[in-house]
């Protein structure tokens with residue numbers, strides 16, 4: 001392990017940071033700023049008046065109505081507030097304006113330090129077609145496919161003749177797993193192209209699409225990058241992100257169980273080459289697809305902090321937000337590649353206010369009771385508290401649960417234990433779904449790829465109709481009545497009783513009483 005050259009604000013150019021975000025990531029950035037002696041400014045919408053980031057920051061400013069485009073996406077308003085508050089830097093978090101080169105440029109023009117890469121690098125990696133072209137020039141392997149946009153069916157057929165089916169038609173401006181169409185049959189080509197273009201237009205305001213070969217049953221493995229303004233670029237190893245639902249990550253871990261030392265070396269070097277190709281500075285992530293033969297292909301670069309950054313922090317000991325701030329302040333990296341090591345194993349579960357047993361329907365509303373797990377090797381990055389009303393306007397992710405263990409097995413067992421301890425009532429959550437992933441044999445053996453969730457869907461969500469009401473209502477009861485710990489353990493854990501239709505009689509409790 002190594003120590004940082006300077007952890008305090010002494011000598012840092014950045015003295016006061018406006019966090020242009022909300023939710024868990026705003027809270028997370030505020031935490032590091034406070035440790036560094038940097039003042040923080042929160043911004044909030046109508047729906048977020050009582051949000052935790054507003055309470056944690058040194059100052060908070062209202063920026064507009066609840067819909068994001070009228071508040072968290074209103075760059076001009078945010079810059080105006082930053083200047084008014086005397087902040088000299090802006091941290092964009094992830095999502096919202098974090099990959100908006102225009103916003104980064106406007107911050108610079110207003111004299112504010114944007115804690116992220118320069119706008120040019122963002123543009124180079126912003127649309128997927130340009131990013132692919134840049135990577136090909138840099139000698140980084142990309143998924144076979146087109147280098148230009150495709151807008152007519154003849155162009156699609158030509159590329160299919162060349163690379164064969166199946167293919168994916170993708171939105172160049174895409175993100176969040178949206179705007180992708182898988183095509184397995186020639187007969188689907190015409191309609192798939194039309195649908196991909198119209199989806200791209202409605203989701204991203206741009207109908208530009210391109211084609212990639214569909215890589216069968218791949219792994220999504222990404223590399224964390226840090227680069228300073230003096231030409232030093234390092235990677236902080238990989239994150240395995242193949243547990244996905246609808247192309248969106250649900251569980252991530254590091255190291256990847258699929259990784260070999262040789263592959264890590266090659267992918268790490270490719271990730272550094274990718275970042276250097278755009279003179280990248282700050283924290284960034286190079287995403288790759290890796291096929292069953294361990295061939296890897298560049299997928300895209302995210303020019304911001306990732307949701308799953310804490311697992312990298314846990315195994316390397318590096319506070320990535322602190323490094324972002326130091327780099328944006330013009331300081332050199334305080335460590336070199338050979339000083340960064342992977343220590344143990346970390347897993348992240350994304351906890352969302354959704355009902356996995358009802359097609360993942362968002363479940364906003366009042367949090368009646370929450371008790372977060374704790375203990376050795378557990379970190380929770382969340383933002384909801386008892387009595388908080390989860391707004392409908394934003395992403396349903398409410399917290400990230402991170403476990404660490406000396407071995408993968410220990411990290412998985414610890415995650416299982418932490419998920420068991422985690423209780424949230426009032427809203428539906430994905431906690432039970434996540435527990436089932438941890439209990440799954442293939443997951444436990446580390447043998448999975450991006451098809452894991454669809455392949456195990458029935459096991460992951462099946463049979464819950466009987467279990468769910470009792471399980472959740474018991475948590476409500478536990479919140480309102482002083483159950484003995486033994487009673488609670490039996491009620492929460494012993495699912496065998498839940499299949500008995502009269503299991504409520506076990507406790508002499510009338511179910512109707514519990515609708516408090």
Ligand code: ADP
Pocket residue numbers: 143168174175176177178212213214215216218220244247248287289299300450
């Ligand atoms: P987004 O930017 O919307 O997140 P990505 O290009 O990063 O989209 O892809 C998200 C996920 O979709 C990947 O992790 C992978 O599971 C799947 N995917 C994307 N491209 C391909 C491909 N060419 N072959 C197979 N799966 C793919």
